[in-house]
Each structure stands twice: as C-alpha cells, then as structure tokens.
Amino acid sequence: MKRILLFIVTNLAVMLVLSIAASVLGVNRYLSANGLNMGLLLGFAGIMGFGGAFISLLMSKFMAKWSTGARIIDSPETSTEFWLVETVRKLSAKAGLAMPEVAIYEGAPNAFATGPSRNNSLVAVSTGLLQSMSKEEVEAVLAHEVSHVANGDMVTLTLIQGVVNTFVIFLSRIVGYFVDSALRRGDRDSSGPGIGYMVTVFVCDMLFGILASIIVMWFSRQREFRADAGAAGLMGSPRPMMAALQRLGGMTVEPLPKSLASSGIAGAPGWSSLFASHPSMEERIAALAAQGR
Numbered sequence: 001m002k003r004i005l006l007f008i009v010t011n012l013a014v015m016l017v018l019s020i021a022a023s024v025l026g027v028n029r030y031l032s033a034n035g036l037n038m039g040l041l042l043g044f045a046g047i048m049g050f051g052g053a054f055i056s057l058l059m060s061k062f063m064a065k066w067s068t069g070a071r072i073i074d075s076p077e078t079s080t081e082f083w084l085v086e087t088v089r090k091l092s093a094k095a096g097l098a099m100p101e102v103a104i105y106e107g108a109p110n111a112f113a114t115g116p117s118r119n120n121s122l123v124a125v126s127t128g129l130l131q132s133m134s135k136e137e138v139e140a141v142l143a144h145e146v147s148h149v150a151n152g153d154m155v156t157l158t159l160i161q162g163v164v165n166t167f168v169i170f171l172s173r174i175v176g177y178f179v180d181s182a183l184r185r186g187d188r189d190s191s192g193p194g195i196g197y198m199v200t201v202f203v204c205d206m207l208f209g210i211l212a213s214i215i216v217m218w219f220s221r222q223r224e225f226r227a228d229a230g231a232a233g234l235m236g237s238p239r240p241m242m243a244a245l246q247r248l249g250g251m252t253v254e255p256l257p258k259s260l261a262s263s264g265i266a267g268a269p270g271w272s273s274l275f276a277s278h279p280s281m282e283e284r285i286a287a288l289a290a291q292g293r
Helices: 002-025 027-032 038-058 060-068 079-095 127-132 135-150 153-183 195-235 239-249 281-291
Strands: 101-105 111-117 120-126
Touching: 038 060, 038 153, 060 101, 060 111, 060 120, 079 101, 079 135, 079 195, 101 127, 111 135, 111 153, 120 127, 120 135, 127 135, 135 153, 135 195, 135 239, 153 195, 195 239, 195 281, 239 281
Parallel strands: 101 120
Antiparallel strands: 111 120
16 A cells, blocks of 8 residues: 555646645735736646646656666667667567667566657566567567557557546645635635635645546556557467466566556556556456457
8 A cells, every 4th residue: 555655646746746835835826816807717727737747757767767777778788688679670670660779677577668758768577587588479569569659559548647637636626726715705805815725725636636546547557558559469368478477477577666656567556446557467468368369
C-alpha cells in the first residue's frame, strides 16, 4: 500500500505545488473576488493541469537516467551490448520508429521505455533482466517497450493526466467557492476567498486527485495489453511474450522509481487493482493466448 500511496502522491505533487503557489501569489483571490469567473477558472485549471503533465513528459528521459543510473550505450563494448543495440534497431525499424537511445541499469529484473515523443525515446533494461532471461525472452520485452513508443503511450498518458488534473483543479475550486460562500453568508465586509475556501480546495484536490488516479491507472493497464499485443506482432508470435511474462511472474520484480512506476515491464502489486499500473501477469498471458487462437 505504501508504494501505491507514494505513486499517487507523485502524480499529484506538481499540481499541488502549483496550486499552493497560486494561492500565495493571489490567483485564487483574483478568480473569486467578484464571484466565480468560470472562463478564467477553466483557463487557469488547464494551464495548471497540463503544465505539470507536460513538464514531467519533457523531463522524462533525464529523470529516468538520473533515477535509475541508466548508462546509455553509445559504443557497444561487449557482445551483450552489441546485441541489445542491434535488437532495438531491428524492432524499431520494423515499427517505423527512429532509433531510441538504449541503456542498461543495475537492478532487479525490469525494463522501461520513456521519452517525449516517438522519435525521441529511451529503452532501458536492467542487468537483472539480462541475467535471468533467455535472449528470445529479452527480445520480447524489448519489443514490448518499442511498442509502447510506437503507440505513443507516453504522450497519450500525459494528455490523459493533463485532462484529469484540469478537472480536479476546476471542480475543487468550484466546491471551495460554494463552501466558502455558505460559511460566510451575510458577511458583507469580506472580499475574496476565506479560510473555508483554502481548506476545501486543498481537501478536494487530494480527494478528486485520488479518484483521477483510478482513471489514469485504468488507461495504464489498457496500454500494457496493447504493448503486449504489439510485441507479439513484432515477434511474429505471442509465444515469446507469454514466455517472458511467465518468467517475470516467477521472479521478485523490483519496482522502478515512482516517476517511472507505470513505464516498467512489470509493476508492483498493490492493495487494490484500481490503483495498479499493470494488469496481473495471468491476465496479460490470457490476453496473449486469446490473440494466438
């Protein structure tokens, strides 16, 4: 449960920081000084909601390298590094993509893809994955990550996060305005939002943000199914991806840093499937088996 809560808090962090900054700078007071201006509020919510999401997207490659210690393979020095680069090159060409950066990082079995666009991406695998899987299984995992890039999953997830953040900010301030108005009814000397507004907005930001995370995580699970199917297409058969998932299902997979939690080949188990970034291995294998019939 701790990891799930940390993931949710990470999703909300940029939005809440911007929200607090807006309160300190007087933006909230300006929006509601003479009654709630819906047009201005929606514009403000859109800037706040999409701003944090796109900042995270633009910084995704840098943050991934920094948080995992991933080393980019510029000039392969070993046969494994050469095979990795050439395999990603082959899969990317088949998917119609520009060559991503390829990296290795120290850690338990996992892999991820990230980056701001289809033609500016990073595919990384852990040393634990390379040591515990056959080449065909590793290739299937790489195909899965390349499929994420080909599907534009990083951008799409950012857009969805931006939309739900916008509605969280918008609805929180509407609720805050009406609660504050009800608490200060008859107080003609007051101008701008009061403490009732501030507290209500903060609480609603958190509550609506948790509900929004359920929507984002649902989409994240759907994109895993699509990336598995994409890997099966790139490999010419679902069997290598099924074998890789079966292998991962029998391992202790160390979760990635919070900012990359939804980008890995496997996610950490949680107390509720509603907040899981990945479907269970059993569900993913069953979906691939159905595809192969």
